[in-house]
Amino acid sequence: MQPFRAMGVAGAGDRVADGGGDGGSPGEEDGMNDAELRARLVERLTGSGLLRTEPWCEAVSAVPRHEFLRGGFFEQVDGAMPTAWTPVMQDDPRWLESCYEDASLVTQIAGTIVPGDIRGEITRAPTSSSTMPGLIVRMLEDLQVDDGHRVLEIGTGTGYSTALMCHRLGDDMVTSVEVDENVSTRARTALGQCGYAPNLIVGDGLAGYKDGAPYDRVIATCGLLSVPRELIEQTRPGGTILVTLCGWLYSSELARLTVHEDGTASGRFLGGEISFMLARPHFPPPLGLLPDLDDGDERPAALGADVIDDWNTRFVAQLAAPRVQQVVLTRDGRTERLLLDAATGAWAVLWERHGQWMVRQSGQSRIWDAVEEHITRWRAAGAPPLERFEIAVSSDRPSITWPGD
Numbered sequence: 001m002q003p004f005r006a007m008g009v010a011g012a013g014d015r016v017a018d019g020g021g022d023g024g025s026p027g028e029e030d031g032m033n034d035a036e037l038r039a040r041l042v043e044r045l046t047g048s049g050l051l052r053t054e055p056w057c058e059a060v061s062a063v064p065r066h067e068f069l070r071g072g073f074f075e076q077v078d079g080a081m082p083t084a085w086t087p088v089m090q091d092d093p094r095w096l097e098s099c100y101e102d103a104s105l106v107t108q109i110a111g112t113i114v115p116g117d118i119r120g121e122i123t124r125a126p127t128s129s130s131t132m133p134g135l136i137v138r139m140l141e142d143l144q145v146d147d148g149h150r151v152l153e154i155g156t157g158t159g160y161s162t163a164l165m166c167h168r169l170g171d172d173m174v175t176s177v178e179v180d181e182n183v184s185t186r187a188r189t190a191l192g193q194c195g196y197a198p199n200l201i202v203g204d205g206l207a208g209y210k211d212g213a214p215y216d217r218v219i220a221t222c223g224l225l226s227v228p229r230e231l232i233e234q235t236r237p238g239g240t241i242l243v244t245l246c247g248w249l250y251s252s253e254l255a256r257l258t259v260h261e262d263g264t265a266s267g268r269f270l271g272g273e274i275s276f277m278l279a280r281p282h283f284p285p286p287l288g289l290l291p292d293l294d295d296g297d298e299r300p301a302a303l304g305a306d307v308i309d310d311w312n313t314r315f316v317a318q319l320a321a322p323r324v325q326q327v328v329l330t331r332d333g334r335t336e337r338l339l340l341d342a343a344t345g346a347w348a349v350l351w352e353r354h355g356q357w358m359v360r361q362s363g364q365s366r367i368w369d370a371v372e373e374h375i376t377r378w379r380a381a382g383a384p385p386l387e388r389f390e391i392a393v394s395s396d397r398p399s400i401t402w403p404g405d
Helices: 034-047 054-062 065-069 095-099 133-143 160-169 181-193 229-233 305-309 311-320 367-380
Strands: 073-076 085-088 105-109 126-130 151-154 174-178 199-202 215-224 235-245 253-259 265-269 297-300 325-331 334-340 347-353 356-362 390-393 399-401
Touching (some): 065 181, 133 160, 160 174, 174 181, 334 367, 356 367
Parallel strands (some): 151 174
Antiparallel strands (some): 073 085, 235 253
């Protein structure tokens, strides 16, 4: 299919007014206005192959992303250690153009803090964002929707992706669930400003929304450790679920699953090293007090800890140890890599000694033994890419295998 050329923005018959009806936005006087910025974004996304079909091209052309960022966003402070963020508000000359860059923009930190709440810098962790448009449209294209499809979205966020789906399918066909009531309220306001009125639900998106079921398509704009049974049960047979499966080592991949008549689902990964913030119920637990790392069984490691610096290898390691977290420590003048299962207390610590990786382990399971076994078996099969892995879901926990496994 040939890429579409950049299209014009919404015309007189559409529901969106240039500049949100407020007479323009900061930055327009000295640069491009929001209509021109949207056209440029469409051109870039079609040129990169992410935006591939006319209906989604029309949606991106019409929906003003800046309306969903009126409260500002957080910008990462260059060189800050630990990572720090500073607000960029609507009156900043950089704000409007930044809204139309193909970049994710952090909109909430530490679960409650929004850009207007602070002055200066903050060093807490981001908890909500406006996902980069290129990733959103890639996922919407991969969702393979048709006219008349009912869609359930897990994670409303700012509401931008919700608006794109409303434009493509119609308000009545879109249900979006957001766990954070304040985030959902801000999204509802922005959607209303743009003329959209989907069914917005405040609640645990991992439970879906059974009152609107069955759905033809389900899409999650957050990372998941597993595929909840509720999402499969609320998808009609033959329907599609698009989720990003992740682990606490933070290698993740986009999966497209087809739901079957018997209540199971199966599919494959789509590639691209896709990453999302984890759904809040899937956040890792606090590590707590670290164990005595000098008390365990020590041996030379067949594989060094540096093997999991590679994205695909780390994903395979997660299959062996899905609830393990990684911590880098400096002890006794050396750098150590600690893998810890906070729930069971099992751990493995690795370090280099005279060019040889060493491992010490303790607990009810041997974490690094399992990781080495998985990676060795995967490599023996030719280290197939994640796109060739097969996913089968018959319970809450997916079975993920690779060719030759």
